[in-house]
Structure formats: structure tokens, C-alpha cells
Amino acid sequence: MSDPHPARPSDSKEDKRTFFQKIAEFIHPGPDSKAELIETLADAEDNDIIGPESRVMLEGVIRMAELTAGDVMVPAPRMDLINIDSPMDVLMQEVIDTAHSRFPVYEGERENIIGILLAKDLLKLQRAPELNIRALLRPASFIPESKGLNDLLREFRGNRNHLAVVIDEFGRVAGLVTIEDVLEQIVGEIEDEFDIAEDEGDIFGLADRTYRVSGDTSPERVAEAFGVPINPSDEAQAFDTIGGLIAHEMGHVPRRGEHIELAGLNFVVLHTKGGAVRWFKVSPASTEDASG
Incomplete structure (x- = not known):
């Protein structure tokens, strides 16, 4: 026979806070905004609860939630692109000169991006010179300028594609963004062999x-x-x-x-x-x- 007086949903979850914890939270409520949360992190650093580097990274995570792909992208005029119709020696020289690991590839006009070329994939041509460069292209990922960095980072982690082409509201190429651009919002600029203190x-x-x-x-x-x-x-x-x-x-x-x-x-x-x-x-x- 069913219980004539079933417990209400709110009764099924026990509040495990002590009386003193409730009083403390009433007197010192938690942060109600991102600005207050950042101030709380600063206080935590002052009290030696977290280190300065941890505070900077946590602040980066908080601030990143407000940023979009358009805020951190490399603008279209500054993009290093590869022309699919370039002679192989010209293409190789461009890859060497720019020293990137990934390149958007276009055909005809720069707006017509047909795929992404990984520099390491060019090594396959040494074993199979007859291989067509088009066979090495990987699908390009296109995202709107308004895409939030949190969502973009989740996508990068999910599809293992570390470069996305950014499209403006008119469907034109606005720029590109890499996983490094996103991570730098959290950890600061990622140094390479040319960076010095x-x-x-x-x-x-x-x-x-x-x-x-x-x-x-x-x-x-x-x-x-x-x-x-x-x-x-x-x-x-x-x-x-x-x-x-x-x-x-x-x-x-x-x-x-x-x-x-x-x-x-x-x-x-x-x-x-x-x-x-x-x-x-x-x-x-x-x-x-x-x-x-």
C-alpha cells in the first residue's frame, strides 16, 4: 500500500550545513558577481590561500567566459594561407618561412577555404611523391565571430581540431583562431623558443x-x-x-x-x-x- 503522506521533494535532501555554517554564510555571503569573485580571489592570494599564478589563471577562466572568437582571432588580412595551386617548391617555402603547424588552404580566392593542411602531413609526400596535395587536406572548421571561448575550447578538445576559421555575420572570412589563442586567455602568453623574459x-x-x-x-x-x-x-x-x-x-x-x-x-x-x-x-x- 502506498504511503498516504509521501515526502515532499524538498524534504528528501538533507541540509548538511551546521548551524554555525549557516550563520557564517548569512553574515558573510558569497560573491554575487564576477567582479566580486575576482576580488575574492585577490583576497585569497593576500591570505596565502592560493599563489599569484593560480589567481591569474583562475581570473583568466572567469574572464574568458565573456570573450568570443572575434575577440582573440587573428584578422583575415594577417592570416597565413596556402594556395592549393601553388607549385610544390613555393608551397614548401611558405610552410618553412611561416613555421606554423597548420595552414588554411584556399582555391582561387582567399575567401574560398577548402581545407586545413598540417605541416607534418607534407612528410608523407617524401614516401609517396605521386600523392596529390588535396589528399592531405583535412576538413576546415568554420565558426561565427560570436562563438564563446568556453564553447570553442570544448569543441577543440572534443574534435581534436586545433584551428577554426572565423566567419562574420555576412558569411565572409573574418579571421582564424587556434587552441593556443584560447589557452593564452587563461595561462597568459605561451612562450616559444624566441621568447625571453x-x-x-x-x-x-x-x-x-x-x-x-x-x-x-x-x-x-x-x-x-x-x-x-x-x-x-x-x-x-x-x-x-x-x-x-x-x-x-x-x-x-x-x-x-x-x-x-x-x-x-x-x-x-x-x-x-x-x-x-x-x-x-x-x-x-x-x-x-x-x-x-
Whole structure:
């Protein structure tokens, strides 16, 4: 026979908090907003409950919830794309110069992206030269600019595709975003072999008597360090970074391996990221191995 007085749903869950816990929560309620939660994390760091790196990462997770693919993407004009119709030697050189692991591939117009090429897949051509480059392409993932980074990270983890092409509201290619772009919102910039600590300076000497110069260094600082006047060809232009000035003088977004002579100095592009030069190798223009 059924119970004539069944327990209500609320009665089936026991509140295991003690009386004192309830009083404490009444007096000091938890955070009601993301801003308050971030302040709570700062207090936790001050009280040595969590370390500074943990606080930064937790704040990154919280703030990431408000970001979209459009906020962190590499804009379309700065994307490194591969033309499916390029001769193999040209294609290989582009892969080597840009040093990415994945490339969107287009046919005809840059808007017409037909797949993703993994640099490591090109090794298959050495064993099977007759293999068509189209056979190496992997499906491209297209996402809207408005896609939240939380959802995007979940997709990256689920489909193991670490690059997505971002589409604007009109269906045009707006840019691309990688799993590294997303993770950097949590852990900060992911360093690579070209990154150095900030306190090591933006200009420093190398063993071969050349110098490595950060693309973010001001032209004035470079001019002072090398004792030469550095001025743009268009005197009406002003540049905050040597990378911006070099890009202006080249007339296009610099690629790895390109070089230009300016003010008696040879600037060789060592590393780019997001369409901007991260590092130059600089030496007097008369140095024979300046492009090494």
C-alpha cells in the first residue's frame, strides 16, 4: 500500500550545513558577481590561500567566459594561407618561412577555404611523391565571430581540431583562431623558443656579434642603441614600434626570413606571430652573414 503522506521533494535532501555554517554564510555571503569573485580571489592570494599564478589563471577562466572568437582571432588580412595551386617548391617555402603547424588552404580566392593542411602531413609526400596535395587536406572548421571561448575550447578538445576559421555575420572570412589563442586567455602568453623574459631587455647581443631586437621596440630606442638615425621614408608617418616601421617600409606584412636594409642596418625577420614581427636579427648591412 502506498504511503498516504509521501515526502515532499524538498524534504528528501538533507541540509548538511551546521548551524554555525549557516550563520557564517548569512553574515558573510558569497560573491554575487564576477567582479566580486575576482576580488575574492585577490583576497585569497593576500591570505596565502592560493599563489599569484593560480589567481591569474583562475581570473583568466572567469574572464574568458565573456570573450568570443572575434575577440582573440587573428584578422583575415594577417592570416597565413596556402594556395592549393601553388607549385610544390613555393608551397614548401611558405610552410618553412611561416613555421606554423597548420595552414588554411584556399582555391582561387582567399575567401574560398577548402581545407586545413598540417605541416607534418607534407612528410608523407617524401614516401609517396605521386600523392596529390588535396589528399592531405583535412576538413576546415568554420565558426561565427560570436562563438564563446568556453564553447570553442570544448569543441577543440572534443574534435581534436586545433584551428577554426572565423566567419562574420555576412558569411565572409573574418579571421582564424587556434587552441593556443584560447589557452593564452587563461595561462597568459605561451612562450616559444624566441621568447625571453621581460627583464632581459628588448635588444640583446648574440654570439655571432649580431643582435636580436623585439618588434615592439621603439624606433628611437633602436636608433640610440645602434647610433644611427632611423626615420621612415614618409616623414609624415610616425611609428611606435620598429616592427610597424619595417612593415611600412616593406609595404606588406613581413614574413619569417625576409630582410630589409634601413639606416645602414640589416633587419632579418626571425619570428612572427599574429601577423606582427616578434623578433628581428639586426646587424650592420655590410655583414655578409646578416641573413643567416
